[in-house]
Amino acid sequence: MRVVGLMSGTSHDAVDAAAADLTLHDEGSVLRLAPHGMVSAPYEPALRRALAAALSPSPTSMADVCRLDTGIGQAFAAVAVRADRELCGGRAELIASHGQTVYHWVSGGRVHGTLQLGAPAWIAEATGCPVVSDFRPRDVAAGGQGAPLVSxxxxxxxxxxxxxxxxxxxxxxxxxxxxxxxxxxxxxxxxxxxxxxxxxxxxxxxxxxxxxxxxxxxxxxxxxxxxxxxxxxxxxxxxxxxxxxxxxxxxxxxxxxxxxxxxxxxxxxxxxxxxxxxxxxxxxxxxxxxxxxxxxxxxxxxxxxxxxxxxxxxxxxxxxxxxxxxGLPAAEKEAYAFAVLGFLTLHGLPGNAPECTGADGPRVLGSLTPGRRPLRLPPNPARTPVALVVRPG
Structure with a gap:
């Protein structure tokens, strides 16, 4: 499956999109990743200023949150379109979007909630591909920290x-x-x-x-x-x-x-x-x-x-x-990681490491937004891969 992983980190300066071919081998125990590179685009200055102004400890409004959810979703969609065209030859099959973390609710050493903005409908509409997004909340709901999911x-x-x-x-x-x-x-x-x-x-x-x-x-x-x-x-x-x-x-x-x-x-x-x-x-x-x-x-x-x-x-x-x-360039690794997480979700496989996040057990992460074509999920593999092998793309 050819997957595009979208990522914007806590520096909230740009959106990165890395594309990879992902294939299960050895009866599903090994996942092979063939990287195809990354494209990146900075946030428009006005959007970045609005995002920075809304982050804690600054006050914000629900109107600001709604505008940011749309603006970030559109920014992610534009980079996803580029990645599909420039890295995938228009043959991307899945987009995995981390979104932009705007608040991680931690109190007393426990995570009570987490919020990532960037409405996935804009990405699905622009690319026509199904989109997996909102990865962190399921781990949090299971008692985990919701991070680091790349673990x-x-x-x-x-x-x-x-x-x-x-x-x-x-x-x-x-x-x-x-x-x-x-x-x-x-x-x-x-x-x-x-x-x-x-x-x-x-x-x-x-x-x-x-x-x-x-x-x-x-x-x-x-x-x-x-x-x-x-x-x-x-x-x-x-x-x-x-x-x-x-x-x-x-x-x-x-x-x-x-x-x-x-x-x-x-x-x-x-x-x-x-x-x-x-x-x-x-x-x-x-x-x-x-x-x-x-x-x-x-x-x-x-x-x-x-x-x-x-x-x-x-x-x-x-x-x-x-x-x-x-085999994973330092600037691209996290975007590839979310491509892997999206692949796992679509195949009905857990995407968290409960021993690392503190969750009650393995969980399938994220929410799925269908693309233009009828949604057909692949068959669930018999087992969860335990090794990731990087091969030239």
């Missing part, structure tokens, strides 16, 4: 690798999946990836820049140790997994509060401190798991200063590489 794909990719491998994604929020040498897989959000870094850049440039390109500002700065110590006192870091977080916690106002009493820090020093915070919290999360290899993906891998600090912070002997070494 199932990570465990399938990592299984069989030597030692204790871990997958790390550094987006607005950083998350990891680890296969300890003994015991079951574990996955959780470690804390801010780029969220506080991007907030600091927007604050210090009055919105003229959205991120620290190539870590250039951080490279010129020095870590402010008292500020780093205050930031590391955040209680979230000491919560046991499974756990998730988001920009509901790590936002611009959180940063302003943390800076109180320190006067005005030079932007390079602030960025160096926040970059060290991300590297430190990721390494601190990995250390108890005995990770021997870390396979990184996401936008944070494009920041050489962050990657260098992460290498410094990781335990001695822990290798750090990107998911490109496994």
């Amino acid at each position: 199932l794909i990570d465990t399938m990719l990592l299984r069989g690798r030597p030692g204790a491998p871990a997958a790390l994604n550094i987006g607005g929020i950083a998350n990891l999946t680890a296969l300890p040498a003994t015991g079951t897989p574990v996955a959780f959000d470690t804390g801010p990836g780029n969220a506080l870094l991007d907030a600091a850049v927007r604050e210090t440039t009055s919105g003229r820049a959205g991120y620290d390109e190539d870590g250039a500002l951080a490279a010129r700065g020095r870590v402010h140790t008292p500020l780093l110590r205050r930031l590391l006192a955040e209680p979230y870091y000491r919560l046991p997994p499974p756990k998730t977080t988001g920009k509901e916690l790590f936002h611009a106002e959180y940063l302003r509060t943390a800076l109180e009493g320190f006067g005005t820090l030079a932007p390079p020093d602030l960025l160096a401190t926040l970059t060290r915070l991300t590297a430190r919290t990721v390494a601190d999360a990995l250390r108890p798991l005995g990770a021997t290899e870390v396979i990184a993906s996401g936008g944070g891998t494009r920041n050489p200063v962050l990657m260098a600090m992460l290498r410094q912070e990781l335990a001695a002997g822990t290798a750090l590489l990107t998911s490109g070494a496994l």
Whole structure:
């Protein structure tokens, strides 16, 4: 089946669409993925401003939510059409859309609800393909964290690798999946990836820049140790997994509060401190798991200063590489992951890893919006795949 996976992460800067051929082998125990590449388009400036203005802790209205649901759905639809035309030759059979997370309701260490916008009807109407969307709520309803959902794909990719491998994604929020040498897989959000870094850049440039390109500002700065110590006192870091977080916690106002009493820090020093915070919290999360290899993906891998600090912070002997070494380019991996989740849903197969999310058991995820043709579901495979093998597309 040729599937397009759509993704926009917590940085809410662009919509990514990755296309792949997915095939079950070995009586359904192995899923083979042949990647066809990715297309991406930034949100229109007005839509991105409206999205940023509606995110917690800012107040919003149901009218704003309705407009965003439509606008984001149309943006996703436009990128899906491009992906079908440019990557699939017009032969895409399924679209899997993560949507745009706008709120993840966490209280007392438990997730009570989660909201992703981007009405799938716009995608189905534009492409004519059936669309699987709204993946997270079913895991939440089953008592899970609803994240990180890529943990199932990570465990399938990592299984069989030597030692204790871990997958790390550094987006607005950083998350990891680890296969300890003994015991079951574990996955959780470690804390801010780029969220506080991007907030600091927007604050210090009055919105003229959205991120620290190539870590250039951080490279010129020095870590402010008292500020780093205050930031590391955040209680979230000491919560046991499974756990998730988001920009509901790590936002611009959180940063302003943390800076109180320190006067005005030079932007390079602030960025160096926040970059060290991300590297430190990721390494601190990995250390108890005995990770021997870390396979990184996401936008944070494009920041050489962050990657260098992460290498410094990781335990001695822990290798750090990107998911490109496994055949999935670091910028594309999450979009491919949701293509896999959509494929599993259409085949009636579970898409969560309950040992990672904390759900009561395996669940088929998402909602299905039919395309133009009559909806015909494929037969359910006899078993759920346990391994994901990437082959050239």
